[in-house]
Amino acid sequence: MMRAWLILFASGLLGLPTITVRGFSPSPTLPIKLPTILPVNGVIGGSIRISSFLASSRDDDDDDEEEEDKEESINPNDLETPDERRNRMDNVRKIQKSFYRQLQNQQQAEGSSTNDRTTTTAISDSCNTILKNVPLWRVQWTELPGYQNLLNCHVAHYTHMFHTILAGPKPWYFGHVFLPGGSENLDNPDYQLLSSEESNNKTKATYTGVLMQVADSRQLEDGRLVLVVQALERFQVIEATQHTPYAVATVQLCPDTELAMTYYDKAQSMARELSDDFLHDQDAWGAACAAALEAAEQLRQFEYRPVLVQSSTMGAVAPLVNYDMDVDVETVFPLDMDRAQAQKERVGTVMEKHLFSASPVDLPDNLKQLDLEQVGQLEHEVWLGVDELVKLLYQLNPNPTSPIVTPVPTQMLGLLPRGDCCSQQYIPWPGDFKLDQFANRLEDYAAAMPPTVGTYSKSPFVRYDYADNPLKRYPILRRAQRLSFVVWILMENIGPVGNQPVVSRQDILEMHSISERLEAARDRLKAINASLRRVADQQ
Template structure:
């Protein structure tokens, strides 16, 4: 076995696999670029990173600053998320790759229409939201009829809600921006107007398991009528996610990466495990979610008052009595009001079907032609500065370089709640969920089982890589923020010698500051009582970081949809976890094949 480890074939394979895990993001978009991840060798030579920010920032002279202040003087508001997860007038950044929730990047923006867009965003109050939507061909296809944000075009409608965390403008006019990817969204309609970039109304897309968990809770508690439970459950899901956003997305500034880069994955806010602060914060989050749920239940069941005929109000009035509150959360159900006719979602263009059946958005143009959805995700972790568990060969850490809601009348007739369409096209993988109804609910342990299976498959990959490793002292890079998602109470015991459990123990014991350049405390999410389904959802997205740049990840899925976009468009957490696991199993098969060849 020792001889096999020392063969050039084994060394070449390991280096190739490590390169696929830690190579720079090789894709360059015309409109902007992600700053390349810092080379470990370059940093060792003192070459530094593009995040060193040696360029003189523009706007430091009084004249330039005065001109900018005059130009953006009318910016007084920012896009905001309402209780139904709707964002009006959201600036849309349409580029040539797909971004997934849980990732963060430093963007290098140089196209004038996008530098204007981001400057305008940060001139308003925080949070600074924008939407990331994949666009084949990038800026060259902006404004073309074939790539309009409408059903039947070649454009993707499913994207990611992003948040700007910091922006710096350089002397040549380029912008370097720290951004974080928060949650899936769908573009409902495009309202660009006079802007040189896309603007639209979007709706957040929570994973179906989270919404169904709230449905079961609301029905069990008898708080709402069955016909209203789907709408309220979705609102509660959005509220829960936003309530935890502060904890799950630590703010990162450009200066944090001045020594070599920022982490590829969004770090959690630092809370020492087991401390009173952690317990207090968990209670605070639970109370905040409960208060939001209570407010929405009251609004939905009792109605609100307005200047019209009652209900959700506004000059046009709303439905009266116990239907009033529905106007607040069902605002997108009328096709005439929001231009939803192109979604073909029923007699009223009901967005509810769209929310639960992302397969509708993946099916391509109405003429049956598959849409050209080519995404590009690249980049990954550098070799870590983190802790190496004894015998595991895994390093933790690693960095990367460089208005109010509109309202429409609520439906007047009550209807039985529709069941989700549990089909292979809508869920993404498998149809075994079909036997579960909304009222019965999909058992949460199906998510936890998929989560467990992915972790153990990744453990197998690490073991196979270690067996092929010609240099045992060389650690395999592993994002520490990813390791922090490890369940501490899995549905069954971890296998004997489970690598990730050993790494977590070491990180906690050392109270580690992780990251090769921008340091942040290691946070085990279970220690701060982060909800299980939110934890699993984050894992289903960020686990793909271990596959970036490799041939397995770049294979196209059904209808020519690339892997990252396929993950983004998958409606359920369990299905997404299984998709990632399938890719990891493919990698494991290649590793076993090389081991057998010797």
């Protein structure tokens, strides 16, 4: 079974952007391999060819059948010319936009009259960790922060949901929540979303999800919606305010423990200074979480490169989100003292507002002091495990004279530090470490031809610290957090190895800390590499 998996893994059939290498010396042209079939996760699941549902043309055989149907048809729409059909669909879309715009205006008017948020576009207080009226897309798979997807939406209730979202202002938010069986179980009482007080042992529903944003959308002539969506932040469903035709809920955003701990001491001091009435631990933790979310919001335009639906025909919609090298670096990482101070003051204002206006947030279990050294050590060990995996695959290549395809997405290679993760200084990796050679060569190639490096086209390779300077402006914890999610793309299609159980995407999403995910990834890589090493020893 291990040999069968190895052949699949080494042949690059995991549906990932990959780098072709010979003997671990990247070729000058660094050929990038992209599968001809990309996953389009929708309520129908499975994989379909992007061009097949974006293109309007049909095969010749289909054209003959279409002519026969036209002769027998009594539907005038079947006899339309292409121009007539295009004009009719334009009118249909205008009516749709008018309907959903009126619906949005009505909901916003109701919200202002009741002093509550009733719009289906999720809006948050800048000082709060709570999002109200978040439409939920409950489907049969889990998404992780840092991932993106091309959705093919054709079911009526979810098409209606996305039209309603798109009629509102940006950002177009919705929640992605795992539901076994998808739409089949939306009305199943066993999977009903209850309030947090009612949920204990009364439902099989999943309450941990991820906040998504719609980056772009396109409506096809048959009414389906094609959307590029990107996963942003973990959340916990607090209460469902609507169950049908689709769920709507109040959710609480959940930044990783380490990111919130960055602001916890300051929040505690602020709570003590402002009032003796605060529950210092819970109030301070909520303020620290709000500060971490504000800091994440400031980095989002760098961390999430915009992608258009039309790019999918050129292979630009990769499974992982790319950093945006076109962003104004000074806006995101200001060196100007006044602008940098203004960013810090915004975070401080968010903490203060949260202390006065938001509900306390329970502290996570086993809360520990922030240990950047531990996070860096785990990050380092994960990269060593990935590097060993690549070398073992090369060793087990049945045909050493032919190239082996390493399934390491270029977006993941962009997270590779230039030196030891455990130090602020650039310390070389071990002498036999290979991944930095790939990343450095990709970086050099990207500097020469930025539009064509990455997943295939129009998705440039970006090193996380491309805007390099002595201050190392991109936060180390953000880099480690992204790695803690994206590294699992290498392992999620692998079954049990030895005594170690499979770690599902939902398991990963429900982990509350960067260290916990990195530790799980390190252990999983160790188990996989040990199995591969045993196979190599038997040869």
